[in-house]
Amino acid sequence: MTRCKLLLATLAALILGSCGQIDDRPTLVIQRFFGECGAVYGKTVDVAKAETECGILTTMLNKFVADNPDINVKINVVAWPGYPQLAAQIAAGDPPDLVTMHQSVISDYQVRGLLSPMNDLLAEAKIDTRSLTPAGQRGAIKNGHFYALPWDTIGRLWHINTSLMAKAGLMSGGKPVLPNSPAELLEHARKFKAATGKPYLIQAQVSAPDYLVANLYTYLLAQDAVIFSDSRHIRLNTPEARAIVELYRTLNAEKLTTTSQDFPGATASFVNGEGGIFPTGTWMIGPYDEASKAKGSRLGGYAVVPFPRLWGKSAAFVDGHSWVVPADNRTPAERRAIARFLAFSAQYNGDWVRTGHLPAFRAVLDAPSFTAQPHRKDIAAMAATGQQLPDFVQRQSAIQGLIGEELEAAVTGIKPVDVALADAERRVNELLSGI
Amino acid sequence: MTAATGRNRLPWPALVGVLIGAAIMVAPLLWTLLLSLKSNTELMRDSASALSAPYTLDNYRDIVTGSDLPRWLLNSLIVSLGTTGGVLLLCSLAGYGFARLEFPFRRTLFVFVLLGLAIPEQAVILPRHQLFAMLGWHNSYPGLMLPGLAAPFGVFFMTQYFRAIPKDLDEAAMLDGASRLSIFWKVLLPLSFPAQATLGVFTFLGSWNDYWWPLISATTSDKYTLTVGLASAQMNYAQTSGLGFLMAQAVFASIPILIVYIIFQKQIVGAMAGAATR
Numbered sequence: 001m002t003r004c005k006l007l008l009a010t011l012a013a014l015i016l017g018s019c020g021q022i023d024d025r026p027t028l029v030i031q032r033f034f035g036e037c038g039a040v041y042g043k044t045v046d047v048a049k050a051e052t053e054c055g056i057l058t059t060m061l062n063k064f065v066a067d068n069p070d071i072n073v074k075i076n077v078v079a080w081p082g083y084p085q086l087a088a089q090i091a092a093g094d095p096p097d098l099v100t101m102h103q104s105v106i107s108d109y110q111v112r113g114l115l116s117p118m119n120d121l122l123a124e125a126k127i128d129t130r131s132l133t134p135a136g137q138r139g140a141i142k143n144g145h146f147y148a149l150p151w152d153t154i155g156r157l158w159h160i161n162t163s164l165m166a167k168a169g170l171m172s173g174g175k176p177v178l179p180n181s182p183a184e185l186l187e188h189a190r191k192f193k194a195a196t197g198k199p200y201l202i203q204a205q206v207s208a209p210d211y212l213v214a215n216l217y218t219y220l221l222a223q224d225a226v227i228f229s230d231s232r233h234i235r236l237n238t239p240e241a242r243a244i245v246e247l248y249r250t251l252n253a254e255k256l257t258t259t260s261q262d263f264p265g266a267t268a269s270f271v272n273g274e275g276g277i278f279p280t281g282t283w284m285i286g287p288y289d290e291a292s293k294a295k296g297s298r299l300g301g302y303a304v305v306p307f308p309r310l311w312g313k314s315a316a317f318v319d320g321h322s323w324v325v326p327a328d329n330r331t332p333a334e335r336r337a338i339a340r341f342l343a344f345s346a347q348y349n350g351d352w353v354r355t356g357h358l359p360a361f362r363a364v365l366d367a368p369s370f371t372a373q374p375h376r377k378d379i380a381a382m383a384a385t386g387q388q389l390p391d392f393v394q395r396q397s398a399i400q401g402l403i404g405e406e407l408e409a410a411v412t413g414i415k416p417v418d419v420a421l422a423d424a425e426r427r428v429n430e431l432l433s434g435i
Numbered sequence: 436m437t438a439a440t441g442r443n444r445l446p447w448p449a450l451v452g453v454l455i456g457a458a459i460m461v462a463p464l465l466w467t468l469l470l471s472l473k474s475n476t477e478l479m480r481d482s483a484s485a486l487s488a489p490y491t492l493d494n495y496r497d498i499v500t501g502s503d504l505p506r507w508l509l510n511s512l513i514v515s516l517g518t519t520g521g522v523l524l525l526c527s528l529a530g531y532g533f534a535r536l537e538f539p540f541r542r543t544l545f546v547f548v549l550l551g552l553a554i555p556e557q558a559v560i561l562p563r564h565q566l567f568a569m570l571g572w573h574n575s576y577p578g579l580m581l582p583g584l585a586a587p588f589g590v591f592f593m594t595q596y597f598r599a600i601p602k603d604l605d606e607a608a609m610l611d612g613a614s615r616l617s618i619f620w621k622v623l624l625p626l627s628f629p630a631q632a633t634l635g636v637f638t639f640l641g642s643w644n645d646y647w648w649p650l651i652s653a654t655t656s657d658k659y660t661l662t663v664g665l666a667s668a669q670m671n672y673a674q675t676s677g678l679g680f681l682m683a684q685a686v687f688a689s690i691p692i693l694i695v696y697i698i699f700q701k702q703i704v705g706a707m708a709g710a711a712t713r
Contacts, residue, residue: 035670039501054670076656079666088651092568264482264675271480287479287676 209404530593
């Protein structure tokens with residue numbers, strides 16, 4: 001009997017003890033990509049000392065958890081880019097509270113009512129949306145409402161080996177001389193090859209459809225060409241598009257560019273000084289700057305600039321990372337927790353730019369945290385000139401894949417340019433008709 | 436040299452062929468291992484640097500210390516062992532039934548089971564996901580294991596194996612008064628061990644390597660299996676700036692599989708050879 005009482009007392013103590021464990025804090029589930037880097041940043045909270053996308057984001061989240069003990073923060077790291085999991089979570093009725101999302105993807109979820117409009121949340125977080133850069137605003141506004149808090153603007157840049165450019169006589173006043181027209185680009189490329197024996201451009205043209213498409217979109221936007229006439233129709237078989245693709249086809253035909261390289265191959269070529277200019281993303285500024293300064297570097301001097309103005313005005317096709325809030329029923333306390341995180345995230349935008357991406361806030365563009373970073377002043381203009389596709393365009397990633405396949409066939413000479421563009425237009429329109 | 440070893444020796448052209456084949460099979464694995472032992476910075480510059488020192492274990496250190504790896508390993512082990520146990524039990528019983536018992540619509544049912552082989556997982560993944568969501572089974576071990584228990588190949592495999600065992604054994608056992616269940620449990624099941632081992636290893640491998648279903652069913656880190664966990668740990672553009680880490684992940688994920696193969700090598704080879712010559 002005594003043993004029985006003891007058992008009952010223990011059980012009662014356990015039950016009462018577990019009652020004390022009930023967590024009445026609002027729960028905030030934050031789902032992010034960019035990988036794990038807990039080995040280095042697992043416990044750090046000093047955001048100013050963190051590096052790389054993963055490192056800075058991990059440290060920011062550690063700091064938010066440490067600074068907000070009244071919020072039960074659950075962090076979910078998902079496999080890149082995390083959209084299959086998000087779709088599954090939404091389908092299962094269990095979406096996270098905050099999710100990292102590319103601005104080009106937002107429309108896919110927004111038009112289906114799967115995201116919460118964020119104007120109220122941003123206001124509660126005391127984030128003045130007018131303080132966002134033009135590119136940041138364009139990336140976050142869908143159908144007239146803010147559906148995201150943008151963190152950055154990402155796009156392609158010309159990463160330049162200035163040592164080889166100097167050898168080719170294409171430097172002036174310590175800066176690379178850039179072409180101002182397609183004809184001038186070909187002239188520079190031929191001159192470069194004659195002087196150095198190396199290709200003017202290093203291009204990742206294999207398994208990298210996004211690269212070729214970024215070139216096409218950028219120079220179509222520069223010419224104010226209407227790429228999407230409405231949500232179901234793309235216009236690619238046009239004189240403007242043909243001129244752009246013909247230029248890249250000529251570069252390939254005259255061997256003024258590397259060919260048959262994927263992104264890792266092209267990167268290796270660039271850091272080994274095997275070509276003049278590598279058009280690739282903002283995210284590679286840090287690694288290339290570091291590689292150029294390394295002992296025994298074959299990269300030599302390094303500069304980086306936005307795409308040159310070959311047609312029309314300065315333009316850049318860009319994307320960006322952002323926080324979105326999937327639609328769900330939330331308590332006022334949970335909404336306040338989300339707003340608090342958004343305010344916190346905005347506060348550290350100056351640290352995020354160490355990744356190489358452009359800031360989403362105008363104030364950061366002028367702040368020393370950005371301008372003191374290597375080469376950032378040279379690319380700042382893209383925060384204003386950067387443009388996304390119209391907010392009604394869905395399935396942008398799939399569209400890039402289709403166009404990229406056709407462009408690859410066109411620039412490598414497998415298909416005539418007009419046939420490839422007509423095929424790309426037809427395939428994209430077929431895709432869009434099924435939405 | 437004994438006469439026996441002399442008789443078993445391969446003629447030299449065949450030996451050369453086997454060695455070339457082995458080299459082709461081993462080279463990518465060796466290349467993966469070497470890449471995993473190099474620093475990411477070096478590999479970004481030149482992946483051929485993997486052929487020369489210095490080597491480092493930093494990528495493995497980052498895997499072990501930088502993520503929730505022990506948890507993912509445990510999850511994979513639970514899911515794979517649970518699925519394997521379930522498949523062996525269900526497929527053996529079903530195989531025995533189809534091979535030895537007479538019941539209405541036996542042939543029709545067997546054909547119906549075999550039709551499952553023709554249906555790709557992608558075709559059923561949406562309704563399955565919705566069903567599991569409705570039942571609240573996502574982010575749970577049963578949710579990760581149950582889809583793997585529907586194994587038409589396993590049923591077919593075990594049915595064929597039981598059919599190949601002479602019925603005299605059953606009849607002898609029946610004369611001794613054994614029930615159907617006793618015959619299955621005491622006579623046929625022990626005889627089917629090579630097939631069980633083969634099916635078990637293949638099921639374990641399939642479950643261990645599965646990525647698609649765990650990706651969409653286990654959406655919280657604490658329920659990730661190793662494949663999903665390792666993928667979540669990858670940074671974007673890992674193939675350029677984190678190639679060594681990527682390869683270390685591949686090596687790490689394959690170690691348990693290698694251990695399983697080493698332990699069950701005899702059974703696998705024996706069963707495969709038996710199946711080929713039967």
